[in-house]
């Protein structure tokens with residue numbers, strides 16, 4: 001068995017690709033030596049394709065209202081225990097301005113699927129933030145194509161729309177209001193419109209197998225996303241999946257292996273060390289940075305709202321003073337012998353999308 005895994009790692013190192021079944025075999029393997037070698041290989045490929053710089057993307061979670069009911073998410077419409085909030089455009093802009101003054105080069109505007117903010121309101125906000133000279137990433141879910149176009153024209157550079165799983169059946173079990181093909185069509189449209197686009201998945205979901213994860217990784221590679229977010233499933237007690245607890249160490253290893261394999265197969269995609277990993281275990285983000293990740297997302301949501309953006313419980317960095325995440329992350333990066341990027345960290349994919 002050991003020699004079989006060794007062969008797979010050698011193949012992975014040489015051609016930076018594997019078949020779906022082979023990826024699933026690596027994900028299934030419970031061998032510390034294999035894991036160590038996989039993580040080292042992913043770290044080498046990270047260095048080769050994206051270098052030592054770590055990009056800080058300043059996250060502003062501006063509304064926790066959501067029209068949908070995804071089974072795993074604490075923001076789901078039917079969670080009546082959550083205190084809901086919305087920030088005004090003026091308030092959001094003022095946070096972006098302060099973040100820019102602290103050296104942040106990318107502002108990520110994230111919310112539940114909240115139609116309260118129409119296309120024009122968000123476009124005006126994007127336009128104002130862009131004048132600061134930063135990159136803008138949107139993460140506001142599925143909307144009409146015309147709205148995506150308006151936001152792109154207003155200057156938004158990137159759009160994150162995670163698929164969460166590329167398995168059609170699992171997707172429909174988890175998303176009572178969503179259509180698998182429609183989500184993919186949205187991704188396609190975002191790419192055509194010229195956004196740098198991000199996808200991603202959740203690792204450790206109920207009903208999920210390593211075959212599903214292997215398929216996700218191959219889809220990340222095939223669709224050639226600019227950014228890929230991979231986080232562990234952390235059950236929220238006020239959701240239908242609240243009781244689905246699995247072994248933390250197994251979930252950690254599976255998430256890190258997914259990050260590592262994604263780095264090797266997608267080469268130069270931007271991959272964050274997610275806050276969810278840092279929540280799952282202390283030092284989780286550092287572990288991800290050591291096996292393929294090259295992005296961190298300091299939480300810049302005002303303290304008054306931060307704890308209410310509760311997709312999953314126990315999130316780290318909820319009580320820190322506003323802006324404290326930035327020096328903390330810089331320290332983390334420097335301690336690892338890496339450096340914080342001083343550029344906006346646009347996509348490294350070789351295509352003709354306009355980068356502002």
Ligand code: SF4
Pocket residue numbers: 066067068069070073074075076077111112113141
């Ligand atoms: S995952 Fe997104 S769309 Fe689904 S309930 Fe949560 S915030 Fe809403």
